[in-house]
Amino acid sequence: MHDRILVFESLRSSMSSDRRKPYPFDQIEPKWQAIWDERQLFHAPNPGEKGEGYTATDIVARYKRMRGFNVLHPMGWDAFGLPAEQYAIKSGQHPAVTTRENVAKFKRQLKRIGFSYDWQREINTTDPRYYKWTQWIFLQIYNSWFNPQTKQAEPISTYGGTDPDSVRLAYVADVPVNWCPELGTVLANEEVVDGKSEVGGFPVVRRPMRQWMLRITAYAERLLDELEKLDWPEGIKLLQRNWIGRSEGAEIDFKIDKGDHEICVFTTRPDTLYGGTFLVLAPEHSLVDLIVAEEQWPAIREYRERTARKSEFERADLSKGKTGVFTGAYAINPANNERIPIWIADYVLVGYGTGAIGGVPAHDERDLEFAKKFDLPIVVVVQPADDKPAIGFTGEGIAVNSPIIDGLTSVEAKKQITAWLEERGLGKRAINYKLRDWLFSRQRYWGEPFPIIWENGKHHSLGENELPIVPPPLDDYKPTGTGEPPLAKAKEWVRYSNKAVRETNTMPQWAGSCWYYLRFCDPHNDQRFVGKEAERYWMSGPKPGSVDLYVGGTEHAVLHLLYARFWHKVLFDLGYVSKPEPFQRLVNQGIILGEDNQKMSKSRGNIVNPDDVIDQHGADAFRCYEMFMGPLEQMKPWSMRGVEGVARFLARVWRLLMTENQAGAWELSGKVKNVEPDKAQQKMLHATIKKVTQDIESFSFNTAISQMMIFVNAFTNVDTIPVSAMRSFLGLLNPFSPHIASELWEKLNAKFSDAPGDITEQRWPIYDERLLVEDEIEIVIQINGKLRDRMKMPMLATEEELESAALSNPKIQDRIAGKTVRKVIVVPKKLINIVV
């Protein structure tokens, strides 16, 4: 699903190699892939573990199956959206065609790597049988509102107000949006990076348009709080927290000296109220029209026009300095009743807080810059604890020049003045979030149409019985460039009835991927988006999250992962799913760089094609190398030499059990015998079982492979190879390199009858801690923390024995001769440190 790991691209045709293969992976890999396919071996009919991802998840899936779990390990295609459509436009074909081809290509590649997906559960977000339910979920969102009392979504029928359209979780608004002329569509804030589109890197401009929005901001508090109990990397949680951006403070009302208008400002520092020497409104603030003094109108109008033309990117450019215009109006500071000027300036954003701020130049960098530029008064009201200059001090200190809170710490002063304001009805405690509502419509062809019609300028939902709403076939599906969606070109389709027309926007790329993990539980259900039973079956347990393991890159931290949480919570509130969160455990997979340590890209020509790697070294080597490279979550460069090393390891495994006969055919080695492993072999085997088991559990796949290499090295060049040890070892190897493990297992079965059946039917090996115990152990002797000698000691030696043995050691005696031993530290089974 998605490009959650590394997406390889086929560029070069496969290279043929006449070089003799070190072992016949080119024969055994297709053989076992066909067997797994035919027997539908990885079908998951019962509850248990579930996961999603690529090599790492395949290892976990195969491992968990061997531990007796039923594993849901599915794969699907998130094929709507900009990338798919851009690709289609470039190749001059219909996106339906390119999507089909790409899915086939990618699926073939996945099978070739030997992934054990349950293909019975394959889904495709562009399939009407799938997006019918995407549209259905949209209807649930549209027909709900967020009840602030219960803090959850409820059916719109429970809303008591007069205008339900104003509280729906899906609503239409005229908002300044990110319009990308090149792509011919609007984009969500999250899809705009440095003033350019994330897809394609085209310029984005601000432009007001009528758009569908989803009220994700209603969930800001829950999205933040409920992050707590998830097993996600702290870094990702932090990214989401920052994106949601909660800040605590107060809303304060300023009266305007003429007329009855009031301006409400949000501040996190109500304790600096006495230092407020001016107000600033965002240029777009609706009150501007009502308060501007006659003589200031021309300047204000000019400034507002100039601001409107600026892109978000230009506006955010700090290097250009502050701009602004005086409105000619004054407000009254409620703390000291001083008359302060009201300005407009584009450093105040209309979308955050109340779109207005109280300027406290002494204790806010931006206000200070503004005040200096326009010569506004600066009043110190916070005294820093140390000798720092008070002007420009933005930290916490002691309130001064503020009669009702003088002498209080900033923390106390905030409480005090907020209470004071509340008593007088001049303000109240308030919490603000940076998170904005989700811009949900796109002017594109390749997406889910909205199940919405328009009549007399009002929107209505279509009935569930009319789903799916299938887009009309369009030969020219390219964006119109005017902002009118391509679907508008299909006049027949648009005309719903004599009175009503269809909504022609489509949903964004993220819609389908917001809930696919639910569909995997019950992919063929045509009565419900997921069967009640199936959902409970797979997604219930003690923790708040649904999916047990989700492997993906950091790039989805604030997009996919936030959107999916939002949708899931709506479905949870409405009683459709049993848990409040979609993903319990999230593991980040780092990106793989090219051999030049650069991000893989066509232009750099450093793309690694798995088909080439598999042609040369086999799928098992490919899988194993990916895992051997380093820690899963780390960014790391690809190395062809490294692949060779891992391929050599697999060839050694092969030759451990197989020899070439006179005719050049591989046959089971005569060294493999039905004998008991000796003590050292036993210890090696059980140490390996222990390490590999623990390392898989902790996602340390690289060290698991190291241990298997150590095991194989230990068995190289021995005369007799106990078959039982090899059985266990193949079990450990199986999740990593299932083809060679299956084949060698089968070869053993041809001669030995100790363990019938395929390796996939085997239980994971169990280690015996007793076999790991050493009789003798090497003890390190240090003097002042420096290594001086080692000695063999019995495992059970007492501390006294260890100490006297160390002190009587000749080398140590030489060194401590003539010195006083101050202290001896004995760490049993480890070391002795003599302090002189």
Place this chain on the structure above:
RNA sequence: GCCGAUGUGGCGGAAUGGUAGACGCAACGGACUUAAAAUCCGUUGGGCCGUAACAGGCCCGUGCCGGUUCGAGUCCGGCCAUCGGCACCA
């Protein structure tokens, strides 16, 4: 600017506060071979002393500076560098 992650040999990387460099790559030497490839065996952090050559010995070493500790790659404080996120959010 703010927040976060990372920093260990020629390279990818190992190390519950207790033998730094496991395992792999590369390099070098040897065995096998007419030869090469493949394979197998061995050496491989740096510096110095020592020896005919071995043997052996010493010192330094985990980005930099300090601290805690009997003992620090690991913990604490301060810096530097790289990467990622946010960026006039009041």
